[in-house]
Amino acid sequence: MEYKRYPEHLVFGLDIGTRSVVGTVGYRENNNNFVVVAQYMKEHETRAMIDGQIHDITKVADVIRAVKIQLEQQVGRKLTDVCIAAAGRILKTVAVKADYEFPSETVVNEEHIHSLDLIGVEKAYDTIRAELESDHIHYYCVGYSVIRYYLNDYTILKLEGHKANKISTELIATFLPDEVVDGLYAAVEKADLQVANLTLEPIAAINIAIPDKFRLLNIALVDVGAGTSDISITKDGSITAYGMIPYAGDEITEAIVQKYLVVFNEAEAMKTACLRKKNITFKDIMGIKHKITSQEVLESIDDTIRKITKSIADKIIELNGGKPVSAVFVVGGGGKITGFAGSLAEYLGLSYERVALRGEEVLQEITFLQEKIKKDPLLVTPIGICLNFYDQKNNFIFVNVNGERIKLYDNNKLTIVDAALQVGFPNEKLFPRRGKTIHYTINGTKRMVRGELGEASVVKRNGEVVGLSHPIELNDRIEIIESTKGSDAVYMVSQLPEYSGTISIIFNGKTIQCPKFVLANKKLVSGFYNIQDNDEIEILNYYTLEQILEFMDLEYKETILVNNMTASLEDKIYENFSIEYELPEDAFEEEYASSQEEMNPAAQCIKDIPAESMGNSNNNIHNLQTEPSSGIRDMYIIVNGESVKLSKKKNYIFVDIFDFYPFNLSTLGGSKLITTINGEPAEFTSPLKDGDVVELYWKS
Known part of the structure; x- marks a missing residue:
C-alpha cells in the first residue's frame, strides 16, 4: 500500500444501507469545500440487513471490512475511525395528548409550557414501550413536534399569558431504539473500526440538501430510497419530526414488472432509462423483444407515482401539525423519476418550484478526485455523514446524572430535563409537590384547603445550581435532588370564617354570648376539630332551649317565655331571641357569670362532645405554633x-x-x-x- 499525503485530516464515512454499504473518504478544504478522495460501494450478499436494522452482525461486518480494505488501498493509509448513521426508517414515532391541571386558575408561563411538553414526551415514551410490549428496550428521544395546544379544552395557538385551569398538548415524538445503535456499533467494531461520530441519515442528508440559511424555514426533506421514503421536518433551525412510508422506488419498478412482464432487474433498467432515452428496447419473460417510448413507460407508472406521492404528502402534513410545509427537497434515487416532484407538489398544494429534486446543485461545493463519479442525489447521504463529523452535532454524547453515566442523542437543544427523562427520573419529582388537599362542604357549599407546596428539586450542573431548562453538554456532571412534598393541609373548625363570632341571646334582659355549635358528619365537634377530607361541616345558627338551660344549670319551668311566648325544650333559639326565666336576682347573677365562662369559645364548654372529637388541646396548639421546625x-x-x-x-x-x-x-x-x-x-x-x-x- 503506497502511502499518500493529503493537505488535511481524512474523514471516513459509511452509509450502511439495507442493500449496500457505501464508503466515502475525504477532507474539508478552506472550511467550505469538501474533497472526496475515494468512494466505494459493495452490496450485501445476503439479507443481513432488513429495513435499516442489522440482523446478522457478522455478515454486515464482513461487508464493512471489504469496503474498508478497498478504500485503504485507494487512499494509501490505514483507516481506524469511521462516521456512521442510523437509518431514518427504524425511528419510532408516536402521537399523544397530554394534560396539565392547575390547582386553581393560573396565568400560563414558559415554565408551565415546558413542563407540559415534558409530560407529553414522557407519555409518548411510555406509549411506545407499551405498544412494543417490552420494558427491556431503551429509546432515545431524537425530536418532538407540537401539533396543537389547548386552553381549557379549546384549541389555541399560543398558551403563554392566558389564564387557565387546564392546559393540554397534542404532540408527535420520535424515538431511536437503543438496540439499533448497539447493532451498528457492534458491526463496525467487528470490522476493526471505532465509531468517531454517529448521526441519523435524515440529518446527514439535510447537511447537504438544506443549507444553514434555509433551516429556520419550515421545510420537509424526503429521501426516496428503494424500499422506503424517509421524511424529516425542519423548523426554527432544528429537525422537529421524522416519519416514513413503506413505498419508494421498488414500488415503481414492480409496476413496470406487472405491466410489461419483465424481470425485476430489467424493469429497474427501464425505469432509469426513462431519464435519458426517448425509446426503450427490452425483452419480456417470453423472450419477445419490444420497443416503446419512455413516455409510454411513464404513463404506465403514473398511478403508482401518485399513490406514493399522496402517501408522502399526507405524512408530511401529519408530521407538521396538520398543515403543509413551505417547501420540499427530494433526494435519493427513487425520487428522480419524471413527474414525481410535480405530483408531490400537487398533493401538498404547493407550486411546482417549491418541490425540488436536490442532487448536482447541492453538491457544488463537493469535489471528486475520481473522475467517473457523477454528482447524483444518491450521494447526498454518504457525503452528509462525513460532513457531520466537522459539526459534531446531532451525535450521541455522554453525561453523568447522579453518578450514572448515560448516553443522550444531542439534538442541539438538550436540557437538564432531557437527561432526567433518559435516566428515568420521575417527572413528578422534578417539580414541587403539594401536600394532600382537604375537600369538604360547609353548610352544603363545596370548599377545599390546599396542602403546602414542597421544595423544588435542586439541580446542579458541574457544581453550579441551575434551572431545569438549562442547556447541557458533553461530559457534564449533573446532580438532581428530588423535589419534596409539602405538608398536608390542616384546617380547624375555628379557622372557618363562619365560625367567627357568637350567637347573642338575651336572658332576663342581659346579653349572653354563646359559641356556635358545629356538626361534622352529623356529630357535634369543637372549634379544635381538624377537618378531614370529604367532611360535611354544618355550623348551626341556633341553640335549643334545652341546651341553653343545661349550660346555665337551670331546670325547665313551664313559665319560661321565649320572645314573650311559652316554649318547649325543643324550641330553637336564634340570634337576639329573648328568654324570660323566673330566678332570684342574686342567683341569676351567679348563673350568668358562670354561663359566660362556660360559653367562652376557647373553653371546653360543650360537655356533650365526645373526647375524641375535641382534636388538639390548647396546649397542643400552643406547642405547634411556638416550637420551631428543624432547618426553618x-x-x-x-x-x-x-x-x-x-x-x-x-x-x-x-x-x-x-x-x-x-x-x-x-x-x-x-x-x-x-x-x-x-x-x-x-x-x-x-x-x-x-x-x-x-x-x-x-x-x-
Missing part, C-alpha cells in the same frame, strides 16, 4: 426596591415571593411577566438566597 429559617431579599422577609421554609424559590409580596397574578397586567434575580432572567423554580435583588413586573 428567615430570609431577606429586595423585591422591586422593597425589603421583603421570607419565612417558615428551609429553602426558597422564586414562586415563594408571592406568599410575602403583594403582586396580582390573577389579572394580566401586560404582554409578558418579567422575572429577574440579580439582573438575570429567572424561572418560577429558580432558587433564592439572602440579599438577592428581584425584579417582578408586567411588560407592556
Whole structure:
C-alpha cells in the first residue's frame, strides 16, 4: 500500500444501507469545500440487513471490512475511525395528548409550557414501550413536534399569558431504539473500526440538501430510497419530526414488472432509462423483444407515482401539525423519476418550484478526485455523514446524572430535563409537590384547603445550581435532588370564617354570648376539630332551649317565655331571641357569670362532645405554633426596591415571593411577566438566597 499525503485530516464515512454499504473518504478544504478522495460501494450478499436494522452482525461486518480494505488501498493509509448513521426508517414515532391541571386558575408561563411538553414526551415514551410490549428496550428521544395546544379544552395557538385551569398538548415524538445503535456499533467494531461520530441519515442528508440559511424555514426533506421514503421536518433551525412510508422506488419498478412482464432487474433498467432515452428496447419473460417510448413507460407508472406521492404528502402534513410545509427537497434515487416532484407538489398544494429534486446543485461545493463519479442525489447521504463529523452535532454524547453515566442523542437543544427523562427520573419529582388537599362542604357549599407546596428539586450542573431548562453538554456532571412534598393541609373548625363570632341571646334582659355549635358528619365537634377530607361541616345558627338551660344549670319551668311566648325544650333559639326565666336576682347573677365562662369559645364548654372529637388541646396548639421546625429559617431579599422577609421554609424559590409580596397574578397586567434575580432572567423554580435583588413586573 503506497502511502499518500493529503493537505488535511481524512474523514471516513459509511452509509450502511439495507442493500449496500457505501464508503466515502475525504477532507474539508478552506472550511467550505469538501474533497472526496475515494468512494466505494459493495452490496450485501445476503439479507443481513432488513429495513435499516442489522440482523446478522457478522455478515454486515464482513461487508464493512471489504469496503474498508478497498478504500485503504485507494487512499494509501490505514483507516481506524469511521462516521456512521442510523437509518431514518427504524425511528419510532408516536402521537399523544397530554394534560396539565392547575390547582386553581393560573396565568400560563414558559415554565408551565415546558413542563407540559415534558409530560407529553414522557407519555409518548411510555406509549411506545407499551405498544412494543417490552420494558427491556431503551429509546432515545431524537425530536418532538407540537401539533396543537389547548386552553381549557379549546384549541389555541399560543398558551403563554392566558389564564387557565387546564392546559393540554397534542404532540408527535420520535424515538431511536437503543438496540439499533448497539447493532451498528457492534458491526463496525467487528470490522476493526471505532465509531468517531454517529448521526441519523435524515440529518446527514439535510447537511447537504438544506443549507444553514434555509433551516429556520419550515421545510420537509424526503429521501426516496428503494424500499422506503424517509421524511424529516425542519423548523426554527432544528429537525422537529421524522416519519416514513413503506413505498419508494421498488414500488415503481414492480409496476413496470406487472405491466410489461419483465424481470425485476430489467424493469429497474427501464425505469432509469426513462431519464435519458426517448425509446426503450427490452425483452419480456417470453423472450419477445419490444420497443416503446419512455413516455409510454411513464404513463404506465403514473398511478403508482401518485399513490406514493399522496402517501408522502399526507405524512408530511401529519408530521407538521396538520398543515403543509413551505417547501420540499427530494433526494435519493427513487425520487428522480419524471413527474414525481410535480405530483408531490400537487398533493401538498404547493407550486411546482417549491418541490425540488436536490442532487448536482447541492453538491457544488463537493469535489471528486475520481473522475467517473457523477454528482447524483444518491450521494447526498454518504457525503452528509462525513460532513457531520466537522459539526459534531446531532451525535450521541455522554453525561453523568447522579453518578450514572448515560448516553443522550444531542439534538442541539438538550436540557437538564432531557437527561432526567433518559435516566428515568420521575417527572413528578422534578417539580414541587403539594401536600394532600382537604375537600369538604360547609353548610352544603363545596370548599377545599390546599396542602403546602414542597421544595423544588435542586439541580446542579458541574457544581453550579441551575434551572431545569438549562442547556447541557458533553461530559457534564449533573446532580438532581428530588423535589419534596409539602405538608398536608390542616384546617380547624375555628379557622372557618363562619365560625367567627357568637350567637347573642338575651336572658332576663342581659346579653349572653354563646359559641356556635358545629356538626361534622352529623356529630357535634369543637372549634379544635381538624377537618378531614370529604367532611360535611354544618355550623348551626341556633341553640335549643334545652341546651341553653343545661349550660346555665337551670331546670325547665313551664313559665319560661321565649320572645314573650311559652316554649318547649325543643324550641330553637336564634340570634337576639329573648328568654324570660323566673330566678332570684342574686342567683341569676351567679348563673350568668358562670354561663359566660362556660360559653367562652376557647373553653371546653360543650360537655356533650365526645373526647375524641375535641382534636388538639390548647396546649397542643400552643406547642405547634411556638416550637420551631428543624432547618426553618428567615430570609431577606429586595423585591422591586422593597425589603421583603421570607419565612417558615428551609429553602426558597422564586414562586415563594408571592406568599410575602403583594403582586396580582390573577389579572394580566401586560404582554409578558418579567422575572429577574440579580439582573438575570429567572424561572418560577429558580432558587433564592439572602440579599438577592428581584425584579417582578408586567411588560407592556
